Amino acid sequence: MFLCGSFLIKGQTARELFDSEAYIEAAVAFEYEYFRDPSDSTLLYKSYCYKALGDYENALAILTRIQGLDVRYEKALLHYLNEDYERSNTELLRLRLDGVEFDRNLVVLQVLVEISRLKYKEAREALKENAELLGLEIPDIDYIIDAKAKARDPLRAQNLSLWIPGTGQWYAGHFGKGLLSGSIQTGIVAFTGWSFYTGYFFSGTLTGATLFYTFYLGGARYAKKLAGKTNDEVTTKMKQRLFVKVK
């Protein structure tokens, strides 16, 4: 089963194991090959194994051991898959600064990264610049990313709700929830005023103020969360449309 020169599992080499999608076995076999005869391409294949297994951090860690091969595209892709969009963008920028010509894969990755970073305008520009390469027409680009599409700023949503309760939810795209939040808080303020008017100063101050404070801060935090959720929904839809149009 184990030979000194090459590592075999069930009679298969590392590459055969990889091709048959036995990725854990293939990863160990590639490491054994590297141990016996160090080579960057062996490590790259090992990284592919972990990418296939969804262990992107481990795949990235393996890439750091590669000295000779240019693996910046692979790093950018793995950072993207690991949802570290800023690092992915940095790797893509480095490639661009080094004058690397972006092929179809790199352009698609760049667009995906820009969408994930909520840079819809930049993503549209990248699609327009590479429309021919990707085989897209202007209506296709409009279908993928609406020209008026704008990301919601979660902090802005929170601040809006702090100024006027309910408006942050409205800004986040949830008018009904904003109306409900605003109504509840208006009701609590009315209760507090009525309590003072009828001489219930302790009830007005302590119950009214406490309830208002709770709903006021809670509503603002909820508006922030809603804005993030809306952004996630929009970006997911954009990515799905991109994959429909770019096979």
Next chain:
Amino acid sequence: MITRSKITGSPIHLNISLFLFLIIPALSHGQLFQTHYQFAEHLRSLKAYDEGLFYLNRLSPEALTIDQKDTLNYLTGKFYYYKQDQTYSIRAFDQVGISSPFYRESWLLANYQRFYLGNYLAGKEGLGKYTTGDDPLTVQLKNFQLAGVALLERDTEKFEVLRSDFKDDYRELIPSQEKLIEIAESIENFNSKSPFVAALFSAVIPGSGRIYNGRLGEGLISMLAHTIFALQSIEGYQKDGPGSARFLIYSSILSGFYIANVWGSALSVKIRMDEFNDQTDHTTLLTMHVPLRFLFD
């Protein structure tokens, strides 16, 4: 068997590696097992423990000599130890034979992990099984581990007996020994409170039971909350009378809050005790681990 009169700064595993390179080829029937060992060490240096276990689990023990099986079990135990999978690590370490150069390390790490899992009795029995001589370092390490477990069991009298055997021959052990003594003092000095007294305090002055338990902030917040509900109850009583909905609602909330606070004050004593015990156990286990890591990593 590896013996050293004193720790002089070079970890023991260097000697074990030397042993493997020199002796294993003679013990095995060729270079193959040495390659397995070197590759396993390579994976360990990469912290690729899952890969290491995958590799080792595919070696056929039937084809190995007794010494090679011991080495295989040691490596398996070590990979599981790094993965913090104590149960499998103990199982593998326990299979390392007494004649193996890895026996002492396996024996100590297996029993330390038993203590870590809370199996104090099994760990103490396991420590008692070592019968391969009485080299001073092993005796000191065993005594140190037993002293640590005495603290885990809160048996300070037994700790005092074992502590009297602490020696300063091994400078790497001294800080850990001192730390155990410090932990023993903190156990003896811990001022435990009575849950009954805490509840009584809170029954007389709401929140004071928590202050008695050393939780000033919690006590003050509790007092403030009681005051808020009391003021609203009084306002409802004075303006609308004892049968009014306003008075009944606020006084009911106040009553519920009061009862919960009395119960909570008693409970807070138990929580404080649990926190102290958890912290003490954690620090003790960490202290017991330090010399093992130093010697065997």
